[in-house]
Structures are given as C-alpha cells and as structure tokens.
Amino acid sequence: xxxxxxxxxxxxxxxxxxxxxxxxxxxxxxxxxxxxxxxxxxxxxxxxxxxxxxxxxxxxxxxxxxxxxxxxxxxxxxxxxxxxxxxxxxxxxxxxxxxxxxxxxxxxxxxxxxxxxxxxxxxxxxxxxxxxxxxxxxxxxxxxxxxxxxxxxxxxxxxxxxxxxxxxxxxxxxxxxxxxxxxxxxxxxxxxxxxxxxxxxxxxxxxxxxxxxxxxxxxxxxxxxxxx
Numbered sequence: 664x665x666x667x668x669x670x671x672x673x674x675x676x677x678x679x680x681x682x683x684x685x686x687x688x689x690x691x692x693x694x695x696x697x698x699x700x701x702x703x704x705x706x707x708x709x710x711x712x713x714x715x716x717x718x719x720x721x722x723x724x725x726x727x728x729x730x731x732x733x734x735x736x737x738x739x740x741x742x743x744x745x746x747x748x749x750x751x752x753x754x755x756x757x758x759x760x761x762x763x764x765x766x767x768x769x770x771x772x773x774x775x776x777x778x779x780x781x782x783x784x785x786x787x788x789x790x791x792x793x794x795x796x797x798x799x800x801x802x803x804x805x806x807x808x809x810x811x812x813x814x815x816x817x818x819x820x821x822x823x824x825x826x827x828x829x830x831x832x833x834x835x836x837x838x839x840x841x842x843x844x845x846x847x848x849x850x851x852x853x854x855x856x857x858x859x860x861x862x863x864x865x866x867x868x869x870x871x872x873x874x875x876x877x878x879x880x881x882x883x884x885x886x887x888x889x890x891x
Contacts (some may be wrong), residue, residue: 673700675735675764676725677781678752680704680714684739687784688715690766691737697764722752726759736761738782742820745854746836750818753782753800753808763799774799798835810847822859834869 675697677684684702691697702714706721713719720728736756740749761779767773770787777791780799791797791809798817803809808819810829817820818836825839826890828847833839837851840859845851852869861873885891 672696673735673764674698674700674733675737676701676703676729677737677739678722678756679739679742680711680719680738683741683784685715687737687739688717690768690784690786694769694817695766697735697766700734701725703729722755726761731760731762734761735764737764737766739784742802742838745838745856746818746820749782749802750800750836774885779789792829816853825861 673696675691676736677687677699680702688699691699699717701717702719703722703725703864703874704719706723709719709721711719738749738752738756740752756763765779765781765783767779767783767785768787768789771785771789771791773791774793778796780797782800783797784802786803786805788806789803789809791810794811795809797803797814798810798819800818801815801871802820804821804823806823806857807825807827809815809827810831812829813827813831815833816835819833821839824842826844827833830848831845832850834853834855836854839857840861842859843857843861843863845863850864850866851857851863852867852871854869855867855871858874861875863873867873
C-alpha cells in the first residue's frame with residue numbers, strides 16, 4: 664500500500680468499535696492522509712475505554728475532547744436498518760460541527776472528474792468508470808464494477824463483486840449483496856435489498872427485496888462422490 668508521512672496526516676475520530684471500524688483504522692493508517700486519533704460510540708454502548716491502542720469516548724461528549732475544529736470524523740457503521748443507522752450518525756456528527764472524511768483506496772480505479780463525497784468507504788479493486796457518480800455516505804466493498812453513467816445515490820452499501828452496468832441508478836439507502844449483477848439502464852428504487860447472487864434485469868420500485876434462493880445441499884454425502 665501507499666506510504667504516507669505520519670507528521671503530515673490529518674487526525675480523525677472514528678465512530679464505531681466493531682469490525683468495520685477496525686478495518687477503517689487499518690485502511691486510514693496504511694493508505695490515506697488521515698490518522699485515527701480516537702474512537703467513539705454512544706454512551707449506552709461504551710463498554711471499554713480503549714480500542715486498537717486508542718481511546719474510546721462517548722459520542723455525547725466527543726466534541727469536548729476532540730474539537731471539530733481540529734479533528735475530522737468518519738462513521739464506520741454497516742448497513743443496519745437499510746443504512747439508516749449510518750446516515751443518522753453522519754447527520755449527528757455533522758450537527759456537532761465535524762467535517763466528514765472519506766477513504767478511497769489507492770488500489771481503486773477512478774478517472775478525472777470523479778468526486779469523492781463525504782463519509783465514503785471505497786475499498787481496493789473497485790472500478791468506477793467515467794461519468795459514473797457515487798453519492799455521500801456510500802460504502803463500496805472490494806472488487807466492484809461501477810459502469811459508465813451510473814449513479815449510486817447517498818447511503819448505499821455495495822458488498823463485493825457487484826456488477827453495475829452502464830446507466831444504472833441505485834436509489835438512496837439500498838443494499839446490494841455479493842455477486843449481484845444489474846443490467847444496463849436499470850433503476851433500483853430507494854431502500855431496496857438485492858440479495859447475494861441476484862440477477863436484476865428490470866427496474867425495481869422503492870423498498871423492493873430481490874432474494875434468490877441459494878444452491879440446495881445434495882442429499883448425497885461427500886464420501887459417496889466417486890469423482891473426488
């Protein structure tokens with residue numbers, strides 16, 4: 664990964680102490696201009712005072728210990744409640760006066776004029792083609808293809824190896840599972856859930872759920888397979 668001079672890094676506070684926060688700390692530390700100074704969670708969930716060697720403070724008073732004028736902020740939260748929790752925490756951090764930062768992997772492929780909006784988490788091997796846009800507070804896990812002229816709206820979460828063909832729109836707050844394929848010029852409404860492996864060939868209304876069944880387990884045990 665890209666090396667960065669720690670003396671020139673901008674300090675940030677990360678909301679969360681779960682796996683996504685741990686990953687965010689790793690990516691920001693090793694591949695960004697930011698340095699994580701502390702973590703924060705709501706006081707009701709404050710069960711520890713340290714995480715990854717950094718202090719954990721209650722969100723209700725985080726601005727007293729880490730002034731918004733001196734620290735950026737990143738919300739490392741999953742797609743809980745169809746991304747609503749993450750959106751709510753972004754709004755709460757903004758209300759406290761924090762500047763929301765984003766992570767764009769040095770191993771992602773983007774082109775001139777791509778605009779990185781606030782609180783995005785775009786991991787390695789994402790390809791975002793020319794004229795495609797990604798909204799604020801979007802998470803793109805590793806290995807996705809975002810086709811030309813597509814629009815990913817705010818608060819969307821894309822899992823890994825999603826193929827978004829050209830001219831697609833994915834509506835605000837939607838969740839797209841691993842290995843989903845969306846045909847060109849299809850529009851996905853707001854707060855939709857596309858389950859793992861879905862093949863989406865037509866427009867979907869707001870709140871739609873597309874959930875293909877997984878492969879069935881054979882009644883034959885592996886010890887009876889003659890070719891293995």
